[in-house]
Amino acid sequence: MNALKHVDSHMDDLISDLQKLIRQPSVSAKNEGIEECAKLVKALLKSSGLKSQILRLKKGVAPIVFAEIKSKKNPHKTLMFYNHYDVQPAEPFDLWDDPPFSGIRKGNKIFGRGSTDDKGELITRIKAVEACLAATGDVPCNIKFVIEGEEETGSAHIEQYLKKYKKKFSNDGVIWEFGYVDAKNRPIIGLGMKGLLFVELTVKESIRDAHSSLAVLIKNPAWRLIDAVQTLRNSDGHILIKDWYKEVVPFSKKDLELIEREPFDQNVFKKEFGIRSFVGNKKNLDAKKSLVGDATCNIAGFISGYTGNGAKTVLPGEALVKIDFRLIPKMDPKKQVIRLKKHLKLYGFDDVKIKIFHGEAAARTDSSHPFVSQVERAANKIFGKSILNVSNAGTGPMHPFVDILKSPCISIGSTYMFSRIHSPNEFARIDLLKKTTKCICLIMDNFGKNQ
Ligand SMILES: [Zn+2]
Known part of the structure; x- marks a missing residue:
């Protein structure tokens, strides 16, 4: 696939655009740089070949940056990327080795607030679309971006936005704003949130x-x-x-199989937190089932x-x-x-x-949905392996996407699990940014071909 080669040869552009994004602070909790960052994101989308606009709900609410591009060869399926351009506050400042919005590169890492969460993830989606356009003059399916500015303060208005722009945002599948990569470089494909x-x-x-x-x-x-x-x-x-x-309702047979297959080392987990036993003295499989579905x-x-x-x-x-x-x-x-x-x-x-x-409310995408295997095959091809996770133990605003837009949502991304998101010295790994960008290219391709 020529788009993958384009990703390889244009990593410098990806890095410098990510640095630009990091250098524009956008702290929603303090309403710092929100408007400026929305404009920057809009400009980036435009220069990557997407038609973009800024959508507003009312005064005092962070705008959503929306972008879309229609596929010439396959205009009947639409993939949406949901991301956010706001970041967590950088405090405590004195624990950063470099200024928090420096975007400084050191070897395989780019440091700064938002480098991974979520500007790093966002740039992989934008650059994947750009690579497809550069390589083929087209995208494998219609693409939409919904990029909000209040995720880090709880996405207070996402539901209202989805209702107001329901038609504009209609799609056949959503790639969620992040996805973890574990210590063994396996991307975790997440199908739900509590x-x-x-x-x-x-x-x-x-x-x-x-x-x-x-x-x-x-x-x-x-x-x-x-x-x-x-x-x-x-x-x-x-x-x-x-x-x-x-x-x-209880787990389906397929979900249970996925949970059984998911790697989980209870001793490593206990050691990490310095605990001797789990609630209810749960062990192995029961502990995994609890994380996913209790x-x-x-x-x-x-x-x-x-x-x-x-x-x-x-x-x-x-x-x-x-x-x-x-x-x-x-x-x-x-x-x-x-x-x-x-x-x-x-x-x-x-x-x-x-x-x-x-x-x-919680949200979950059925593990037997064809979208799941499209993402899984793309991830296995690029990363060599992947892990399917029935639901994250945490919470995100996934439910309104499932409920209002009726979209299956899947999370996959470049978030290395120890990349210190929300903490000082947050960083993004360049190798994972590259792999994720390629993976998104393949996902768009699989999705467009419905294979
Ligand atoms: Zn976050």
């Missing part, structure tokens, strides 16, 4: 903290909250809220009373717990909130106040 429900529970017992001798008379809100939280799950991690798992009820933080040095005999006036629930397919965040509220009421915890921060 959902998330983030809540805060509070109990206020008295109008102020009191001397702890009064604990004989004044109820302690921390005890009260602990009692409430205790009813939510058992020590094996199973959630005890009525009907929590009602709509959930819901969680996790205490993310608990605040009450005095937590400073030494002793202070105080009876706190209030207590607060932050809880994140990972949701699995078929769990509707809105329904789960109602179930949680009912549960607390049923157990007599009317005094526990609930605040909902974030609700997002």
Whole structure:
């Protein structure tokens, strides 16, 4: 394929364009450089041969950069790339070896905030399209880019954008914004993400903290909250809220086979975190199944009373717990909130106040969808091997793409698993940028030919 040769001989262009992107800070959390970066991305897409435009929802919302190109030989199938041009804040600055937006190259690595997440991933998609155009004067299928600017702050408006531009964004498959590559250089092809429900529970017992001798008379809100939280799950991690798992369906036979095949070294994992055993004393296959498909009820933080040095005999006036629930397919965040509220009421915890921060459903693409094997064959050809992952244990805004656009979504990319994304000294590996760009070329080809 001539496009692959074009990728090989144009890596310097890819690197310098990635450096340009890194050197334009675009920190969504601080609204720093967002507009400027959107314009830069638009210009890059244009110079790579795509028609691009900036889409807006309303004032104060980061724009989406949209681009498309129609295929002359195959105008009936459309592949979409979903990416983001915003980055995490670079703090703490003093832990960076070079300035965080330097884009400096050292050997096989390019350093800087966004070098991998997600500007590195984005450039592989853009350059793959450019390579096809340069080599054949055409693209193997229609291509669309949706590049948002709020991913790192939780993609608050992606759903509204997808609804507003539903027709414009229509497609037959989405390549997700990232994909991990493991320590043995195997790309992980991800078919799903879990959902998330983030809540805060509070109990206020008295109008102020009191001397702890009064604990004989004044109820302690921390005890009260602990009692409430205790009813939510058992020590094996199973959630005890009525009907929590009602709509959930078990793994398909094919999914189970994929999970069995996925490499997982429980001892390496335990060593990494310095832990002796897993929740519920799970082992090997059960641990893998949990990562892929178990819901969680996790205490993310608990605040009450005095937590400073030494002793202070105080009876706190209030207590607060932050809880994140990972949701699995078929769990509707809105329904789960109602179930949680009912549960607390049923157990007599009317005094526990609930605040909902974030609700997002899980998404999963069927492992037997033809798109999966198209991606898998491309990855095996370029990387020599690949791993199919039924679902990532984390959360991303995949559900609206599946729900609103009805698109199968697959994540594949150049994110080396130890590339320090979200941390100081984030870097991208040039060998992986090259391989991923080639892999995207082959994916477009397989997808267009429907093979
Ligand atoms: Zn990120």
